Amino acid sequence: MPINDHRGQAHTLEALIATTVLVTAVLFALNAVVVTPTASGTIDPDTQSDLRGQFEDALGAAEDTGTLTHMVLYVDNASGQFAGDWTPRSGYQTWPDARFTDVNRTLDAIAAEEGLRYNLAVRWEDEASVEHRRWLTYDGSPGDEAVTATETIVLTDDMRLRAPDGDHPRLDETSQHPVDDVGDGPVYNVVEIRVIAW
Amino acid sequence: MIDDDRGQLLLAGAIAIALALLGLTAIINVVVFTETAGGQGSHEAVLDSERTITELERAAATAVAAAEREGIDYNTVDDALDQQVRQRTAERTGAYVRVESINEGMSGYRVNEELPLTNDTILNASQTNEIGRVSLTLTDLDGSMTVDAGEESIQIEEASNGFLVDGCRVGNDTLHVEFARGVAWPGDCQFARFAGATEPQEVTLEGQQDASGSITVIYDGQQDAYTGDATPGDIAWTIDVSYVYETDTVTREGTTEVPVYP
Numbered sequence: 001m002p003i004n005d006h007r008g009q010a011h012t013l014e015a016l017i018a019t020t021v022l023v024t025a026v027l028f029a030l031n032a033v034v035v036t037p038t039a040s041g042t043i044d045p046d047t048q049s050d051l052r053g054q055f056e057d058a059l060g061a062a063e064d065t066g067t068l069t070h071m072v073l074y075v076d077n078a079s080g081q082f083a084g085d086w087t088p089r090s091g092y093q094t095w096p097d098a099r100f101t102d103v104n105r106t107l108d109a110i111a112a113e114e115g116l117r118y119n120l121a122v123r124w125e126d127e128a129s130v131e132h133r134r135w136l137t138y139d140g141s142p143g144d145e146a147v148t149a150t151e152t153i154v155l156t157d158d159m160r161l162r163a164p165d166g167d168h169p170r171l172d173e174t175s176q177h178p179v180d181d182v183g184d185g186p187v188y189n190v191v192e193i194r195v196i197a198w
Numbered sequence: 199m200i201d202d203d204r205g206q207l208l209l210a211g212a213i214a215i216a217l218a219l220l221g222l223t224a225i226i227n228v229v230v231f232t233e234t235a236g237g238q239g240s241h242e243a244v245l246d247s248e249r250t251i252t253e254l255e256r257a258a259a260t261a262v263a264a265a266e267r268e269g270i271d272y273n274t275v276d277d278a279l280d281q282q283v284r285q286r287t288a289e290r291t292g293a294y295v296r297v298e299s300i301n302e303g304m305s306g307y308r309v310n311e312e313l314p315l316t317n318d319t320i321l322n323a324s325q326t327n328e329i330g331r332v333s334l335t336l337t338d339l340d341g342s343m344t345v346d347a348g349e350e351s352i353q354i355e356e357a358s359n360g361f362l363v364d365g366c367r368v369g370n371d372t373l374h375v376e377f378a379r380g381v382a383w384p385g386d387c388q389f390a391r392f393a394g395a396t397e398p399q400e401v402t403l404e405g406q407q408d409a410s411g412s413i414t415v416i417y418d419g420q421q422d423a424y425t426g427d428a429t430p431g432d433i434a435w436t437i438d439v440s441y442v443y444e445t446d447t448v449t450r451e452g453t454t455e456v457p458v459y460p
Contacts, residue, residue, distance in 0.1 A: 182282075
């Protein structure tokens with residue numbers, strides 16, 4: 001009888017161990033499936049947070065010298081489009097001046113560290129709260145876990161268009177700037193500069 | 199046989215204990231990760247609030263400066279700004295942001311003079327602490343002129359179909375120069391910024407007798423430091439911006455003194 005008792009206990013323990021090993025293997029496999037997307041091109045949460053901070057700092061530093069505002073005002077009064085080598089589909093193919101180049105050099109450097117691509121957009125709303133967007137640069141369709149960073153800037157009625165050629169009317173004296181006048185008093189509109197990196 | 203069975207039982211028991219320890223380690227690991235992730239989330243939420251409030255302050259300063267240029271009571275700015283900023287922030291971060299009020303803090307003054315001036319020196323700033331902004335608009339220039347703000351000076355020359363600002367070609371019919379930001383447009387020229395002076399300082403325009411346009415200078419301090427012809431106007435050198443910022447995890451309410459002409 002003692003012999004059978006010991007063998008029975010041993011079999012029970014073996015069964016428990018086998019079960020534990022199998023369950024652990026299944027859990028490990030499931031965990032691997034969850035991790036897999038991160039390893040195939042998306043960005044882990046820590047890096048996302050760091051990148052977002054870096055992009056937002058870069059945008060904030062650019063606006064400290066009024067450069068983002070300058071970019072939004074860089075519109076040709078004749079065409080009502082961004083001046084220079086710009087198309088609605090792709091944004092700028094080449095940067096029109098040194099201030100654009102400086103901002104994008106900084107953004108390029110941040111993105112390059114993680115091997116990312118990015119789009120840069122201007123977003124605003126019209127009086128009916130319909131959202132509009134223009135690409136300053138467009139490098140493709142973002143992935144599922146893209147990082148976004150934004151900087152909000154205020155346009156005021158007395159700011160003038162800044163394209164090198166043509167007229168340079170105040171924002172409230174032209175209907176050619178794509179951003180709509182929705183603000184009361186001196187506020188023309190509040191626009192958002194957004195980086196989407198993936 | 200008895201010894202063999204006991205040995206097998208002991209082995210199986212040891213493996214079971216080892217697996218239990220491994221499982222415990224995994225559980226502890228998950229708990230630590232969860233704590234870290236949770237902490238990171240709240241850290242992110244605080245950073246978000248910092249960024250949003252900084253943007254709000256900058257937006258308020260921009261709007262107040264524009265209101266003063268336009269001669270509009272800037273107390274009306276907070277409503278317009280409140281609505282716009284609240285909407286944008288809610289869409290972007292889910293945060294509720296309200297501009298409670300914008301009030302004048304420290305005062306300064308602005309002068310706007312047409313060129314040519316009767317006196318080349320438009321500021322002898324014995325009672326002025328800082329120059330906030332120097333903006334020049336030129337519509338015509340014969341020869342060259344120099345804008346000198348003590349440590350920095352910028353030379354502007356006439357050129358065919360435009361102007362040269364420190365050798366950089368810019369403008370067409372009209373040239374705009376922001377000295378405090380070190381930029382000129384239309385087009386793009388950048389140069390050393392006229393940083394705010396901490397010592398008494400003069401702004402002198404040599405050669406401006408042959409120029410047409412206007413210059414606007416914003417000062418901190420007392421109006422009697424001004425030696426030019428125009429009548430100075432009061433401006434808000436700083437504003438006190440009161441705000442409320444609320445999310446599920448962060449609530450901030452306060453008043454910040456913001457420089458309008460940083």
